[in-house]
Amino acid sequence: MKRMLRMLWNMMRHPTGYNCLHTRKLLLDYAEGLLQAPVQTKLERHLSDCEDCQALVSSYREVIEVAGREAALDLPLPAELEQKLIEFMRSNL
Numbered sequence: 791m792k793r794m795l796r797m798l799w800n801m802m803r804h805p806t807g808y809n810c811l812h813t814r815k816l817l818l819d820y821a822e823g824l825l826q827a828p829v830q831t832k833l834e835r836h837l838s839d840c841e842d843c844q845a846l847v848s849s850y851r852e853v854i855e856v857a858g859r860e861a862a863l864d865l866p867l868p869a870e871l872e873q874k875l876i877e878f879m880r881s882n883l
Contacts, residue, residue, distance in 0.1 A: 810836075813843050818879055821850035850879065 813836050819825050820833055837843050853875070857867065 810840060810843055813837075813840070814846065814882070817843065817846050818850055821847050821854060846882075853879070 813833060816825060816829065816833055820830065825833065837847065
């Protein structure tokens with residue numbers, strides 16, 4: 791119940807100006823370091839107060855790290871798996 795209430799609160803507008811629904815659209819780009827400074831700063835203010843979004847960023851970074859290790863081994867990621875991963879990450883933002 792407590793988690794549900796927290797999630798409902800996070801779906802409302804945060805004092806930072808971002809809500810979770812808006813933030814999640816930016817998290818993959820954030821995890822990859824692709825956001826412009828003003829957007830990144832605002833998003834980081836949201837993250838400082840939102841454990842759910844922090845957990846998603848952590849998960850995205852783990853996926854990026856694992857993919858990087860696999861790339862370092864020079865093993866190609868099957869195209870179908872890569873597409874499924876991208877679709878999964880985009881649909882869960």
